Amino acid sequence: MDRDLYLHETFGCDDPVLTRILERMKERDMPPISVLPSLGRLLTLLVKTAGAERVLEIGALGGYSGVCLARGLGKDGTLTSLELSPTFAEFARSNLAEAGFAEQVRYRVGPAISSLASLVLEGARFDFVFIDADKPNYANYLEYALQMALPGTLICADNVLLGDRILDSANQDASVVGMRTFVQRLTSNHRLESVGLPIGDGFAIARVAR
Ligand code: SAH
Ligand code: MG
Numbered sequence: 001m002d003r004d005l006y007l008h009e010t011f012g013c014d015d016p017v018l019t020r021i022l023e024r025m026k027e028r029d030m031p032p033i034s035v036l037p038s039l040g041r042l043l044t045l046l047v048k049t050a051g052a053e054r055v056l057e058i059g060a061l062g063g064y065s066g067v068c069l070a071r072g073l074g075k076d077g078t079l080t081s082l083e084l085s086p087t088f089a090e091f092a093r094s095n096l097a098e099a100g101f102a103e104q105v106r107y108r109v110g111p112a113i114s115s116l117a118s119l120v121l122e123g124a125r126f127d128f129v130f131i132d133a134d135k136p137n138y139a140n141y142l143e144y145a146l147q148m149a150l151p152g153t154l155i156c157a158d159n160v161l162l163g164d165r166i167l168d169s170a171n172q173d174a175s176v177v178g179m180r181t182f183v184q185r186l187t188s189n190h191r192l193e194s195v196g197l198p199i200g201d202g203f204a205i206a207r208v209a210r
Contacts (some may be wrong), residue, residue: 018040052128059111079104084111089107133157155186162176
């Protein structure tokens, strides 16, 4: 048995609701890039521990991470999820509804940059942000997240290792360059206290100072 399987089985990461989402995604030929079960559980724990009530997700796909985030919310908490694809957003919405979160989740369809600009204009505020969409825009997403963050807000990001491509300093792919910029801004911002973890494809957690 390998360590991932051991941890998966020992910590009971199997979950019928989430497994069903993955099965449906496979049937629809959607990319298998949802967060791993263990990272999903970490998202739930982080939202709960932070006591977050207004969660922002950037990149919904099939709603896997959305369900994990929503599970961490109290009954008055809300999840705002941004997704480029109308088809994915509709599919994610139905999965969140089936998981019991129909009243707590709102989707905004279109390029996340446009949705974020609208949210700023509307005066939206968030106490938990999960960035998991197109990598070249991560640094832009961070700027918007900071504009709408409350003191103590957690800003998390998936895929910060980019399949280890980030380790090659000569790599100039748009995703790698974008991720480098994001990590540089995250780690050099004096308002943020951050950590990078080797879970999944690399996961960053930063906290906005109070
Ligand atoms: N968070 C999801 C996985 C997200 S995969 C989970 O773990 O369950 C990345 C998602 O970002 C895809 O659904 C993709 O359609 C979306 N995306 C890509 N570019 C985007 C953009 N410019 N604006 C909003 N969403 C985008
Ligand atoms: Mg991801």
